[in-house]
Amino acid sequence: MKKNIIILGGGQAGIYAAREIRKNDTESNIKILGEENLLPYERPPLSKDFLLDKKNEQDLYFHSSEVLKNENIDFENILITKVDFEHKKLFSKNEDVYTYDTLLISTGSDNKRLSLDNNLNDDVYYLRNLEEAKTIKEKVLNKNKITIIGGGFIGLEIASSLSQLQKKVTVIEISNQLMGRIIPKQIADLVQSTHIDHGNKIILNKQIDKITKKNDNFEILLNDNSLIETDFVIAGIGSTPSVKLFENTNLKLDNGIVTNQFCETSIKNVYAAGDVSNFYHPLYERNMRLESYQHAQNHGICAGKNIAGVKTEYTSIPWMWSDQFNLNLQLTGICDEYDEIIERGNDINKGVIYFFLKNNKIRGACGVGIIGKVGRDIRITSKLTEKDTIVDKQILSDQNLKLNKLIQK
Amino acid sequence: MSEKNWIEVGSTDSIEEEDLIRFDHQDKTFCVYKLTDGFYATDGICTHEAVHLEDGLVMDDEIECPMHQGIFNIKSGEALSPPACEDLKTYPVKVDNDKIFIKID
Numbered sequence: 001m002k003k004n005i006i007i008l009g010g011g012q013a014g015i016y017a018a019r020e021i022r023k024n025d026t027e028s029n030i031k032i033l034g035e036e037n038l039l040p041y042e043r044p045p046l047s048k049d050f051l052l053d054k055k056n057e058q059d060l061y062f063h064s065s066e067v068l069k070n071e072n073i074d075f076e077n078i079l080i081t082k083v084d085f086e087h088k089k090l091f092s093k094n095e096d097v098y099t100y101d102t103l104l105i106s107t108g109s110d111n112k113r114l115s116l117d118n119n120l121n122d123d124v125y126y127l128r129n130l131e132e133a134k135t136i137k138e139k140v141l142n143k144n145k146i147t148i149i150g151g152g153f154i155g156l157e158i159a160s161s162l163s164q165l166q167k168k169v170t171v172i173e174i175s176n177q178l179m180g181r182i183i184p185k186q187i188a189d190l191v192q193s194t195h196i197d198h199g200n201k202i203i204l205n206k207q208i209d210k211i212t213k214k215n216d217n218f219e220i221l222l223n224d225n226s227l228i229e230t231d232f233v234i235a236g237i238g239s240t241p242s243v244k245l246f247e248n249t250n251l252k253l254d255n256g257i258v259t260n261q262f263c264e265t266s267i268k269n270v271y272a273a274g275d276v277s278n279f280y281h282p283l284y285e286r287n288m289r290l291e292s293y294q295h296a297q298n299h300g301i302c303a304g305k306n307i308a309g310v311k312t313e314y315t316s317i318p319w320m321w322s323d324q325f326n327l328n329l330q331l332t333g334i335c336d337e338y339d340e341i342i343e344r345g346n347d348i349n350k351g352v353i354y355f356f357l358k359n360n361k362i363r364g365a366c367g368v369g370i371i372g373k374v375g376r377d378i379r380i381t382s383k384l385t386e387k388d389t390i391v392d393k394q395i396l397s398d399q400n401l402k403l404n405k406l407i408q409k
Numbered sequence: 410m411s412e413k414n415w416i417e418v419g420s421t422d423s424i425e426e427e428d429l430i431r432f433d434h435q436d437k438t439f440c441v442y443k444l445t446d447g448f449y450a451t452d453g454i455c456t457h458e459a460v461h462l463e464d465g466l467v468m469d470d471e472i473e474c475p476m477h478q479g480i481f482n483i484k485s486g487e488a489l490s491p492p493a494c495e496d497l498k499t500y501p502v503k504v505d506n507d508k509i510f511i512k513i514d
Contacts, residue, residue, distance in 0.1 A: 016491075294478065371476060376464055
């Protein structure tokens with residue numbers, strides 16, 4: 001049956017969903033409504049190769065407009081300001097009305113922002129979209145001392161890039177380790193050493209008390225009364241799901257839009273995918289919200305299948321990466337539910353991986369190494385996790401023994 | 410087919426089954442694979458980002474990039490899974506007297 005399918009959110013989850021729907025449904029109208037006046041593009045390079053001028057804007061687009069045209073997928077740049085789930089309508093600021101039979105919400109997430117005096121709000125920069133990346137790239141050109149507030153992935157990737165652009169970089173992190181929300185301390189400490197080796201200054205366990213503008217520069221007062229002078233301030237302090245539009249509706253929200261393993265929300269014919277969704281993962285038997293490239297892609301594809309009537313459970317094992325300097329860090333599964341930790345390797349040049357086991361099965365693993373050195377083992381780990389395999393710990397802990405021996409075919 | 414373009418890679422026992430070796434020739438890098446039904450060769454660098462596939466995972470007839478999990482069919486070079494979307498170039502392979510040769514154009 002021909003339907004009007006609207007995808008609200010023009011990011012990675014949205015475009016992968018659209019193409020997957022089209023693969024399975026040649027009849028329905030598919031329209032993506034995107035807030036940015038850009039076709040869906042890849043975000044990971046924004047903090048890395050884009051800042052370093054190794055990739056330009058054209059390199060970032062997932063698909064050309066021809067691909068969308070050939071697949072009869074409509075893309076419209078519009079800001080939706082109101083949703084009426086009861087009558088299946090979306091409204092723009094100018095009261096344009098969009099009527100759907102099926103809606104996919106893939107609005108992503110927004111930057112958390114520092115609470116600052118109003119007169120400083122325009123002086124602290126954030127990086128989530130292409131426009132923000134362009135601004136930072138241009139503004140840092142004639143700056144030397146850069147301070148990054150927040151030692152998570154985004155902050156550290158920017159720190160790595162700006163260091164490679166010969167900037168003097170300081171990272172201030174409120175907790176006692178970098179990337180603490182999801183990365184085990186053992187791995188975070190290895191990454192921290194690499195930053196320090198490249199001349200970046202890392203300050204842990206400190207809060208910002210005050211930022212003061214002095215002519216064109218800034219003074220940052222920390223809670224131990226130390227003072228940092230800087231030319232430019234960037235903050236990467238996490239994100240929140242983009243759900244403002246739905247706050248006064250009957251859509252069930254709890255750290256994002258609550259969905260089941262089929263990407264279905266609490267409202268019939270309304271689906272959610274990607275960063276905005278707090279989804280049920282049947283293998284981990286709990287809800288989770290993920291912000292990663294692989295998840296946006298695979299969750300979008302899964303939503304697309306379900307919207308097109310191909311009932312599909314989302315069982316993808318979480319996986320993400322970060323590239324900093326010459327290091328590639330990878331995480332698979334979840335590393336916060338375990339009764340045993342096993343270490344594989346101790347030399348970052350060969351790759352170091354920590355496995356997190358529960359009842360002799362891997363729940364998650366995190367590794368870091370020179371680019372290329374942990375990917376294969378992390379991938380095998382994902383497969384072992386997915387298959388719920390009881391693992392031979394001797395093989396896990398000995399880097400001379402290949403992990404693919406553990407995969408049961 | 411000119412004989413001079415067949416380049417010796419190594420002996421057939423230098424690769425384990427379902428595995429690969431990296432082979433550098435002049436300024437190019439190749440990967441040579443041993444699958445259950447024979448030997449195959451592709452470019453050695455992922456088409457998504459410049460990373461060596463030698464550290465990737467070979468499983469069935471597929472090679473998966475160790476950096477961002479792009480997957481290619483080893484026999485056809487077809488890009489099977491995003492973020493890879495550009496196919497990987499493949500090369501003819503022959504075995505002569507337990508030596509592997511690949512034909513580079």
